[in-house]
Amino acid sequence: MNNGGVAANTFSDKRSKGAIDRKRVAFYGWVGLAYLVLWLIIDFSQYPAPVVPILINNIWLALYLVVINFLFFERILPFARRKRRTVLLPILLVILAVMGQIALYSIGLYLWRKAGIELHLYTALRTFTSTKHAVAYIFPHGLVSILFFGLAKHHYDFIQLKQFAQQLRIEKQEAELHYLRLQTNPHFLFNTLNNIYSLARDKSDLAPESLLRLSKILRFMLYETGAGDIPIENELKIIADYIALEKLRYDDSLQVNFSYHLPEIPERLPPLLLIPLVENAFKHGVSETRDNPFVDIQLAVEQRQLMFSVRNSAEASVGNASEKETIGLPNLRRQLELLYQEYELTIQPGPATFTAVLKINLASHV
Template sequence: MKKLSGIKHFKLYVWLIPAYLLLHLLADILEGAGNFPERAVNQTWLAVYLSVVNYWLLEYTLPGLSWKKLLSAIFLLLLYCFLLSIGFFIWRQLGVTLHIFTPLGKPVSISERIGILTGSSIGAVFFFGVIRHVYNYVNLKQAAQQLRIERQQAELNYLKSQTNPHFLFNTLNNIYSLARDKSDLAPESILRLSKILRYMLYETSGPYIAIEQDLKIMDDYIALEKLRYDDALRINFNHDLENMKQSLPPLLLIPLVENAFKHGVSETRDRPFIDIHLSIKNRQLVFIVKNSTGDPAGDYKTKENIGLSNLRRQLELLYTDYTLDVQQEDFEFTATLKINLESHV
């Protein structure tokens, strides 16, 4: 991780050093200074020195300072004070000796020249330090955002891993009941279950799926549940969709239907029913599931089973604009889900 961070900072200096040089050259142009080719070479010579010193100062020396090594820290800071003042002057003079740096303007004393160069080096430290701080801050925010996304995705996958076995467990219970009664409907129920399993294994791995595929599985699940009941159970399932190909997270709606069977009609003795309505218009989804219950409103306590609680959490992770309301009336339970599909995170 530390090596990766060093590589990132090295790449930062690859464009930061030319930017620093161009900034000084632009200042010379705006001041109308002559001898531009010589000034460009001079600024390049000075920028090489300041870039190396600032790189070691900001990337290696300052991060390693600590109170435990106070004497060492004081020595290093004094060393950099020397490098950014007298050392910078010596570098300039080396350029003059090698005929790389061309003295321009009126001559000044050595102490005055060291003062000018020291001011320039302090400005360079400020420039490199501020840019580096901003760069680290942006990277930190991006890393935090990426970590948040990865954590949410991991939680979402965990919720799905809970929901699917829970859904299959209830379905297997239904088939077990038919097999125990030696019903002729058991083979058909196993066939429908295999279709649901195939869908879960091969179609629900992605973040989205066409709504028509989820509707087919919902039809299979309803048909599978109906095998347990006689003709007394009334089921009404209708939908009004602008586009059957529009996308939706897979198996997002099935918990409400499952809840209607397991905690609704299975406990209803007199005229059980389930009414399901789905509409999507202008990317606004409305899903209403109404079912009979075995208790009057006063005796019924709405409780969040694993299906509903997982659904609520998935909605929190997936959308910013949604509502999930449940309402208990006398011998009737209604769940209403509304989602603005444009608000997907």
Template sequence: MKKLSDIKHYQLYLWLIPGFLVLNLLEDLAQQSGNFPARMVNEVWLVIFVSVVNYRLLEHTVPKLSWKKAFSGFFTLLLYGFAYSIGLFLWRALGLTLHIFTALGEPVPLEDRIGTLLGYSISAILFFAVIRHLYLHFKLKRDAQQLLIVSQQAELNYLKSQTNPHFLFNTLNNIYSLARDKSDLAPESILRLSKILRYMLYETGEPYTAVEQDLKIMEDYIALEKLRYDDTLRVSFNYDLEDMRQSLPPLLLIPLVENAFKHGASETREAPFVDIHLSIKNRQLYFVVKNSTGDPVGNGNVQTQIGLSNLRRQLELLYKDYSLDVQQGNFQFTATLKINLASHV
């Protein structure tokens, strides 16, 4: 069974051969040479020969050449030079014998005839070699881009496979703490968890989803987190969206919200708070999450959390124009995310 690359090379020559033939016919027309039908048959006859020799030279001989076999390679190229000079002359003579090729114009000396055919052969080699080189160059570039896309998508899926269970396990821990305390809020928390699970299983398979879907899950998650706290926790969640159907990668914003509760409010003893604001206008996303912390100054460890590190990498793979800034001051942590949604890769 032939390789797919060989089949594509055959397809390349199916375009190269007619292209070279058309160029020679256009040259004959430009020169206003007489007896054009006979000249067309002559061109077809010569193109058959140079096409076969060029294919053997470019696809089988040249790829096998190396400096280690320079001596044998030199004689191989000499053989092809003989095939182009004498071989094309003999091919022309065979066409005359079979009454396929028609001698046109005045008879010329043998050396001039061979010289003319050699020039014809050189132009054929240059045409085939240059077009083939350009084809392989653009094909290699296209294949590299496709491979990059595939590898980036695989990495993106891997990051999601890390982030989603991480998010889910934290949510289960919240329910566990309620169940352990035999809280009456446990059934409500399980109901909200079922909504989150349904969304993660059935709505996050596509690369993008409507932002309103993520907002609903975010609200369920916030409500689920609030069940763990008493009235001392202050949560503010507001958004300003010009289009609720604006597309966004599913669960892209959740890590910042999750981080605010897990590493912020849960570690704050006095007056814990979480402030969340989302704005999308003119394809510009602005997302700010502020939360209280238990430390007077930041130690930088929060940036190494799996949620934030994965979010940074996802942003690199998804968008060209974005910024994620995290700042920790006295008992307060702020994460600011800006994305130009039109800059998606």
């Protein structure tokens, strides 16, 4: 409800600045054409007069009605309804605007008809005994037009407001996704730098190789994460680099299995969507496992259904550690909510293992 109210206010503010909206002008032109066709059908059914004069007469009147309806609905009425210090002033202005418009639909339309006759653009197919008689005859033309244009404008504004509200929701989701990724990137980089720091502190010969791996990760974060969805193969490469960087910290006792099966048709994912599960496996699982640490990572994509499983060793006392992660998993869950309509993230802590399974219908990307 709040989003709808904000959308309505913003939509009104945009339209009240006085700038001419070309799409809206074109809309009134199309409505005027539809009104012209409607009135031609009525005239041809009632008066078997020559076709060309009736056609030209109605075009002449329709031009006038399009202009005054545009001015009334898009300029005069919004100005009269604008909020002011006193409540009575807008009401008074609306009443005056309606009265003025009635005058334009009656006397104004009659004068426009008379001007067309003087310019030899309008053919007088009927004669009137008095001006009052002429005004009374032509007034229904204007009255029908205000109903026709009013209903069309109401429908058009409803569609525009709905589209504008949808655009606001999309922009809000994109901003939140950007914020979530801004959280993920430094968090991921901070943990990676910690790994390199531990190698440098121990004066390990593996420190140069770790810096090389880090440079690949940084290149990915700089050039891939801000460009929308990426091929799954690129996501797998960064996971492989991260695994290689983590393995530098451990001896041969750490067992890592990383396997995947991809379809022939390339699929795409948001960048760094899968890495939090891998990161948690090392940070909260392997790093706190004393005996036989392992990480088993499997990914499969079949018929646009992605299944990503990460299983790692865990001590009994820290079986729920990943669930307490304040950035990784909650961040991932929120990104999934914003990105996909059909997904499932299952966390299965156990006495000696911890398993996270992510299933995504890639076709449900919003």
